Amino acid sequence: MTLPSLRGELHLFPNLIEHSNFCFKSPIDQKYNCIAWAIIKNNVWVEPTDGNFDGIFWPELVPKGFSHDHLIQLFTFFEYRACDDSGFEEGFMKVALYGTGEIWSHASRQLVNGKWTSKMGVCEDIEHESPYDLEGAGYGKVYQLMKRANSSYKLAKNQKTK
Amino acid sequence: MALISGYHQSLERNVKTEVVLDKIKMDSRNGSFLKDYINIEQLRAYTPATTYDVYLETKLRQLTSKLFSEISVNSAARDIVQNKQFKEIVAYGEAIVPHILNSLKREPSILIWALNSILKSKISNKPLSIQEASNEWIKWGKNIHLV
Numbered sequence: 289m290t291l292p293s294l295r296g297e298l299h300l301f302p303n304l305i306e307h308s309n310f311c312f313k314s315p316i317d318q319k320y321n322c323i324a325w326a327i328i329k330n331n332v333w334v335e336p337t338d339g340n341f342d343g344i345f346w347p348e349l350v351p352k353g354f355s356h357d358h359l360i361q362l363f364t365f366f367e368y369r370a371c372d373d374s375g376f377e378e379g380f381m382k383v384a385l386y387g388t389g390e391i392w393s394h395a396s397r398q399l400v401n402g403k404w405t406s407k408m409g410v411c412e413d414i415e416h417e418s419p420y421d422l423e424g425a426g427y428g429k430v431y432q433l434m435k436r437a438n439s440s441y442k443l444a445k446n447q448k449t450k
Numbered sequence: 451m452a453l454i455s456g457y458h459q460s461l462e463r464n465v466k467t468e469v470v471l472d473k474i475k476m477d478s479r480n481g482s483f484l485k486d487y488i489n490i491e492q493l494r495a496y497t498p499a500t501t502y503d504v505y506l507e508t509k510l511r512q513l514t515s516k517l518f519s520e521i522s523v524n525s526a527a528r529d530i531v532q533n534k535q536f537k538e539i540v541a542y543g544e545a546i547v548p549h550i551l552n553s554l555k556r557e558p559s560i561l562i563w564a565l566n567s568i569l570k571s572k573i574s575n576k577p578l579s580i581q582e583a584s585n586e587w588i589k590w591g592k593n594i595h596l597v
Contacts, residue, residue, distance in 0.1 A: 292522045300523060318518070318560050319580040321525035331579035333560070335527050341563045342572050342583035344527055354528070394525065409523035410560075426523050 292316070294411040300426035304414075308421040313405065314413035319343075323359070325407035326383050326395035327366055334362070356431050359385050359392035368434035374419050376402035381438040384419030388428030396422060400438075503549075506542060510549045513539050514561065531563055540567045551591040558584030 293316060304310050323334040324345075333344045336352030350365045351358060360370070363383055374384060376398065384404070386394040396406040396419050406422060407413050416422065423429050517535035530536055539546060539561075547568060550561050558581045565587055566572055573586040591597040 292519045294523065296519075297522050319558060321527075323525065331581060332577075333525075333527055333580070335525075337527060340570075340572065341527065341531070341566050342574070342578055342587075343560070343562060343580035345577055407525065409525050410518055410521060411523055 292411055294408045294414065297408075297411065297426070301422055301424050303421045303423055304416060308417040310414050310416040310421065312412045313415050314407075316410065316412055318410040320407060322394050322396070322407040322409070323362070325405070325413065326397045327363075328397070354391045356385070356387050356390065356392055359387075359395065360432055360434070363395075363434050366436070368436045371433050371435040374398070374430075374433055377435065379438055380435045382433060382435040384430045385432040385434070386422065386427040386429065387431045392431075394422065394427040502545070506546050506549050507552075509542070510539065510546060510553060514553070527560070527563065530560065531567065536564065539564045543568055548591065548596045551588055551597045554584040555588055555597060562587055 294312070298305055317330075319332075320330045321333045321335065324330065324332050327334065334346060335344055336346045336350075336354070336358070337344050346352060347362070347365050350362050363385070368383060371382065374382065376382075382398040384396050384398075385392060386396075394406070396404045396416075398404050398419075399415065404416050404419050404421070405413060406416065419430050419433070513535045517530070517533055517539070520533060520535065521530050524530075539550075547565065550564055553559065553561055560580060562573070562580065562583045573583055573590060578586065588597060
């Protein structure tokens with residue numbers, strides 16, 4: 289089966305080429321989507337559906353829908369809270385939510401090195417400098433930044449202190 | 451179980467069809483009749499099973515490649531299941547199921563959603579990953595000798 293590479297779709301992300309020192313971080317993979325990757329899962333698709341499809345997950349307690357607010361509610365369920373700054377903050381994990389028109393389209397996640405990671409549809413995962421690198425015809429604009437305490441960071445820090 | 455028994459009934463229908471198809475196999479060996487039956491339903495009715503299988507296998511590969519190149523950076527299952535190529539795969543119905551299962555054997559994929567659409571059933575009500583659901587579908591196919 290021939291799967292597409294982001295290399296053929298870079299025209300959709302002009303900022304990625306012009307401003308970002310981005311790099312590919314995974315092979316092409318269709319077993320998870322960008323929202324799953326943003327909540328650190330790489331084996332399911334996270335999307336609201338009518339429940340008729342295998343391998344697609346959406347928390348029961350989160351209202352189903354595709355408005356900007358529905359994606360905010362999903363990340364709120366995972367203990368993220370709205371924030372204004374995409375800069376790295378020690379001890380926190382951040383996500384950026386993207387939308388075109390009234391519909392959410394994508395999410396990216398900040399890594400502990402301060403860079404951002406995105407699963408690009410059925411194409412590769414990439415690492416990019418800023419969440420705004422992906423703004424453009426493909427995913428629209430970042431409409432919300434959110435953050436939560438990074439529990440694994442706290443754990444690592446506690447172990448170092450001991 | 452309802453799913454499996456329904457599939458067995460469908461296989462019985464296919465066996466009867468194949469008996470009829472055997473009768474025209476001799477005439478079709480020169481392959482010339484194919485160009486006269488470009489309509490899919492006619493092709494399904496008049497093509498020997500083996501030739502139709504080759505056709506379906508090729509068609510599935512073509513449609514899947516086109517599907518993925520069209521969705522590319524889009525992560526929305528809602529768009530994938532509405533895609534023209536996806537709908538065409540589903541439109542082939544039960545005949546294409548063994549070919550999808552073979553494709554899943556080569557690589558677990560979101561083609562499991564085509565199985566969900568064709569057979570109007572999930573393989574499990576448990577929350578499975580794409581890989582796990584693909585494996586369960588293959589197991590189901592093996593149990594009823596489809597793969």
